[in-house]
Amino acid sequence: MTHPLIARVTARIQERSRPSREPYLARCAQAAQAGSQRSQLSCTNLAHAIAASPAEEKQQLRNGRWPNLAIVSAYNDMLSAHQPYQRYPDLIRQAAREVGAVAQFAGGVPAMCDGVTQGYAGMELSLFSRDVIAMATAIAMSHNVFDAGLYLGICDKIVPGLVIGALQFGHLPAIFVPGGPMSTGMSNPEKAKIRQLHAQGKVGREALLESEMKSYHEAGTCTFYGTANSNQMMMEVMGLHLPGAAFVTPNTALRDALTRAAAQRAAKISQLGGEYIPISAVVDERAIVNAIVGLLATGGSTNHTIHLVAMARAAGIIIDWSDFDALSAEVPLLARIYPNGGADVNHFHACGGMGYLIRELLKAGLLHEDVMTVAGQGLARYAQEPYLEGTQLVWRDAPDKSLDENVLRPASAPFSADGGLRLLQGNLGRAVIKVSAVKPEHRRVQAPALVFDSQDAMLEAYKRGELQRDFIAVIRFQGPRANGMPELHKLTPALANLQDEGFHVALVTDGRMSGASGKVPAAIHVTPEVLSGGPLGRVRDGDLILLDAEAGQLEALVDAAQWQSREQASADLRDNGHGMGRELFANARAMASGAEQGAISFNAGMAV
Structure with a gap:
C-alpha cells in the first residue's frame, strides 16, 4: 500500500x-x-x-x-x-x-x-x-x-x-x-584526507596528484x-x-x-x-x-x-x-x-x-x-x-538481506528516519541544504557573515589566515544569470579544515555546491539569486546570520527597517562573459529561470 x-x-x-x-x-x-x-x-x-x-x-x-x-x-x-x-x-x-x-x-x-x-x-x-x-x-x-x-x-x-x-x-x-x-581505487576517506592536508599546506602537489590518480584510474x-x-x-x-x-x-x-x-x-x-x-x-x-x-x-x-x-x-x-x-x-x-x-x-x-x-x-x-x-x-x-x-x-x-548494513540497510532500520534534504526559508530567500553527511551538532550555525563575490576571494582570505574564527561565508553572484551557476566544490577542503579546528562555519550561496557536498553545512541555490534582486545581496560583513537546518531557517538577524532600507549589492561581472566560450552563452544567462524553476535557459515549449 x-x-x-x-x-x-x-x-x-x-x-x-x-x-x-x-x-x-x-x-x-x-x-x-x-x-x-x-x-x-x-x-x-x-x-x-x-x-x-x-x-x-x-x-x-x-x-x-x-x-x-x-x-x-x-x-x-x-x-x-x-x-x-x-x-x-x-x-x-x-x-x-x-x-x-x-x-x-x-x-x-x-x-x-x-x-x-x-x-x-x-x-x-x-x-x-x-x-x-x-x-x-x-x-x-x-x-x-x-x-x-x-x-x-x-x-x-x-x-x-x-x-x-x-x-x-x-x-x-x-x-x-x-x-x-x-x-574501486583509493578509498574515499583517504582521498578526502589528502585533499584537506593539501589545503593546509601539509602535503605538496605531487602527493595530491598521486592520490587523485589512484582514485580516478x-x-x-x-x-x-x-x-x-x-x-x-x-x-x-x-x-x-x-x-x-x-x-x-x-x-x-x-x-x-x-x-x-x-x-x-x-x-x-x-x-x-x-x-x-x-x-x-x-x-x-x-x-x-x-x-x-x-x-x-x-x-x-x-x-x-x-x-x-x-x-x-x-x-x-x-x-x-x-x-x-x-x-x-x-x-x-x-x-x-x-x-x-x-x-x-x-x-x-x-x-x-x-x-x-x-x-x-x-x-x-x-x-x-x-x-x-x-x-x-x-x-x-x-x-x-x-x-x-x-x-x-x-x-x-535481489538479496533478501543487505550484505553490509554499514552501507545499505532495510527500511525498518535506517541510518536516519528522514532523507536529509531540507528546504530553508527566511528573509534571505529559499535554499536547499543536504544534511545526510552533516553531524547534528553542525546543523545549526549562528555567526557573523563574511561576504565574498567569488570562491577565489574566500580562498585567498583563507590562505592569508583571516578565517580562523566563527563565520558564515556568503558567496554571492554565483547564480545562473550571474555566471552560469558553477559548483563551488573547491571551497570544501578549506571549510572542512576550519570546522575540524573547532570553528563554527557554514556556507550560504546562490550558487551550487556539488553532488559531492559533504560535512560542512551549506545553504545552496539561494533563490532569487542576487543578480535577480535576491535578498542575499543585502548582506554585509558582520551581519549575524542564522542557518538552522533542523528548523528550516535561513535568516539575516538584522533590524527589519534597516534591512529593507539597504541597497542591493552590485558587482562588476564583465569578466564572466569572456573566455572559454562564455561569450556564446550570454543569451542562456540572460534567459535562465531561477534554480527552483530548474535554471532553464529556454522557455518555449516548457511548462513554466
Whole structure:
C-alpha cells in the first residue's frame, strides 16, 4: 500500500501540473497516431535517410517492417565515464539486427566533465551544457525516421539533458543505456584526507596528484556518489533503464549483455514491435515522485533539486522544493555512500544495490509500484538483478538481506528516519541544504557573515589566515544569470579544515555546491539569486546570520527597517562573459529561470 504522504504529494503534483501535463500528453498522442515516422517522408527525404544503409536494412526500412532505433551518444575519450561508449554502437547494431531491427547513430551530444573544469572558467558552461545537450538531442531526433531512442550518457548534466531532449519526442520509446562505474581505487576517506592536508599546506602537489590518480584510474564513472551516479540511480527507479543496469562495471560480459538487451527491448517496445511503451507513459508524476524518493533514500546529489525540476517540466510536470522537503520528512536514509559514508558505489552494488533498495522502499510503501517502465508494467521488476547463466542474460531476485548494513540497510532500520534534504526559508530567500553527511551538532550555525563575490576571494582570505574564527561565508553572484551557476566544490577542503579546528562555519550561496557536498553545512541555490534582486545581496560583513537546518531557517538577524532600507549589492561581472566560450552563452544567462524553476535557459515549449 502506498504511504499516505507519498499519495498526498503525488496528488498535489498532479493537480498543480494538470494545465501543462494534459497538453503535453495530447501532443504525444497526436504524434503517436501518425504511426512510423518514415511513412510521412517523401521519397527524396527517405532516400537521404537510408542512403548509407546496407542493402537488406535499406529494403526493410523502405518497406516500414523493421523498427529503426536512434542511437544518441555522449561518447568522448576524455571522460572516463563515457569512453566505454566507443564500442556501443556496433553492439547495438548487431543486437538490433538479430531481432529484425535497424539501429542508426542519430547524433552525438557534448559531454563535459565537472571534475576537469571544477574551479575554473570552463565550469561556468557546465549548467547550461545540460540545455545544449537537450537541444542537440532534439536535432538528432528531428529527422523523423526513428521508432525508438537509445540514449547513452552518464554524468552530471548529460543525463538530464538527454531526458529533456527525449521527452520532446514523448511518443517514442526511450531506453537509457549506462556505462557503469570504474573499479574501486583509493578509498574515499583517504582521498578526502589528502585533499584537506593539501589545503593546509601539509602535503605538496605531487602527493595530491598521486592520490587523485589512484582514485580516478581507469575507464568508467567516478565511484563516489555524486551527480553522475545519482543520475544512474534515478534512471533505474524511474524505469528508464533495464532492471539492475546502473552499476555493472564497463567492458565486462554482463555489461555488454545488458547493452545488447537494451537494444532488443527498444525494438520490442516500439510501435512496430508489438509492446508499445512511449517515454511519455513512463515519465509521469508517479515516476518523478519515485525519483525524489530515490534521491532522499540514498543521500543523492543536491544538483537534482535543479535538474529533476527541469526534467519534470519537459514532461509538463511541475515540482518545487516544497515537494522535496515534504517527502524528506518521511523517506528514511537507507544508504551511506561517499561522501555520506566511506563506501563507494561498487560496494553499494555488491551488498545489494538497486534491487535491494527498490524492494525495501516498495515494501515500505514509499515508491509507486503501479508505474509503467521500459521493462513493462510495475516497478517490482526492478527488485531484481541481472546475471549471466552461461552466455544468457537472466534476472533473479535481489538479496533478501543487505550484505553490509554499514552501507545499505532495510527500511525498518535506517541510518536516519528522514532523507536529509531540507528546504530553508527566511528573509534571505529559499535554499536547499543536504544534511545526510552533516553531524547534528553542525546543523545549526549562528555567526557573523563574511561576504565574498567569488570562491577565489574566500580562498585567498583563507590562505592569508583571516578565517580562523566563527563565520558564515556568503558567496554571492554565483547564480545562473550571474555566471552560469558553477559548483563551488573547491571551497570544501578549506571549510572542512576550519570546522575540524573547532570553528563554527557554514556556507550560504546562490550558487551550487556539488553532488559531492559533504560535512560542512551549506545553504545552496539561494533563490532569487542576487543578480535577480535576491535578498542575499543585502548582506554585509558582520551581519549575524542564522542557518538552522533542523528548523528550516535561513535568516539575516538584522533590524527589519534597516534591512529593507539597504541597497542591493552590485558587482562588476564583465569578466564572466569572456573566455572559454562564455561569450556564446550570454543569451542562456540572460534567459535562465531561477534554480527552483530548474535554471532553464529556454522557455518555449516548457511548462513554466
